[in-house]
């Protein structure tokens with residue numbers, strides 16, 4: 149196989165701290181290389197160097213035989229390297245066509261040549277067997293369709309190397325299958341893909357080789373078929389992880405949160421359920437089932453149209469999230485950038501954001517106390533940061549997620565609403581987060597956990613309610629909690645009875 153990319157002895161430091169230590173990476177024509185490793189291992193940083201977004205302190209990059217200096221993203225794109233970022237950020241008002249031609253509009257006598265653009269757009273989408281009308285606004289596309297448009301765009305630049313950073317973290321299983329089909333199509337056309345993911349179980353389906361990083365070092369490079377998931381995990385975390393789902397001796401007692409006939413038009417309908425102290429209640433469902441809207445309404449980010457919420461046997465009437473916080477409810481949100489964190493502030497400021505008032509001394513911020521609490525949390529959650537003063541925007545994706553957790557745990561809530569708490573989190577840290585949730589419920593707290601990874605709910609929940617298209621379609625308990633049972637309740641049935 150032809151070697152098309154070599155990264156040699158790449159070193160990178162941020163403010164004097166080295167995060168990549170002489171890293172090598174080879175890529176062959178038409179292959180999928182899986183790049184895996186713990187949160188903060190250096191995967192995204194290495195890819196940013198390849199994209200010309202960051203500059204290495206040492207090392208060489210070769211494309212084919214030729215050494216290249218990738219000092220800006222435009223140059224990387226020019227040389228055939230494109231990246232599908234995890235957080236897709238297209239301009240919502242633009243059409244698919246406008247988005248594809250942004251910055252390189254075709255002109256005809258000084259005017260945008262819409263006809264030619266529309267024709268090419270159709271052709272490019274068609275090459276990937278996509279049936280998205282070119283005039284659709286980006287805001288009307290699903291996450292998966294947006295991703296497909298971004299892939300189309302990347303390919304239209306004649307890219308030979310495509311980097312995908314956690315592309316399946318926010319799409320449904322059917323969409324994942326579609327993405328894999330497209331990846332296979334790209335491979336056949338000789339395009340090489342570097343694929344970053346924390347979902348190790350999907351790698352055998354697409355990866356040809358797998359490269360494991362830990363703490364800025366390459367630990368192993370292997371043929372995918374010759375490497376078991378267990379070996380990969382061991383290389384990632386440096387120790388054996390016997391069980392990601394630790395045992396839990398919790399005692400489920402009285403109702404602590406009751407939701408009665410809650411409605412929000414267009415989001416969910418007539419939702420009724422009870423969460424008990426000491427309980428881990430899962431909410432399963434496909435993307436778009438209304439789960440995120442439900443928990444954000446309980447937490448009063450949005451107001452319901454009708455229905456009741458009861459806490460500790462008392463009807464509550466929240467007007468804003470701070471009312472919910474006063475009742476000792478916490479919401480660990482799905483979209484950490486939007487609702488969870490201020491990226492320009494440091495770890496300590498973010499972690500203590502909700503409790504600053506409580507720890508203030510005579511109305512002044514009690515910084516030493518805040519610093520102590522933040523340090524404790526960094527230790528407890530193994531947050532990888534140079535110090536509690538590091539800007540959150542500079543942490544790796546998974547470590548940002550942990551800071552969101554820290555912030556809400558510090559409010560010492562009795563009821564925790566977790567929306568995809570382990571998205572983007574590595575296997576080792578997942579086990580730690582489940583351990584932490586176990587400790588909470590063993591101390592009488594209650595946890596409501598939304599997760600799109602059914603395996604996870606099977607592994608940890610005492611009971612699972614399933615939602616489909618805004619309604620609760622059923623509930624499973626104990627032994628009944630299996631992926632098959634959940635899937636059967638989560639899938640919308642279309643008219644001829646087959647699963648959609």
Ligand SMILES: Nc1ncnc2c1ncn2[C@@H]1O[C@H](COP(=O)(O)OP(=O)(O)OP(=O)(O)O)[C@@H](O)[C@H]1O
Pocket residue numbers: 162163167185186187188189190191192193194532533534542543544545546547572
């Ligand atoms: N701009 C920056 N300033 C300071 N430190 C940074 C910066 N960017 C990254 N780092 C640090 O570099 C290390 C590697 O981060 P990186 O984002 O590459 O990890 P990752 O492997 O992609 O993790 P994840 O799986 O969580 O996305 C981390 O310790 C991170 O805090």
Ligand SMILES: [Mg+2]
Pocket residue numbers: 191192193544545546
């Ligand atoms: Mg990353």
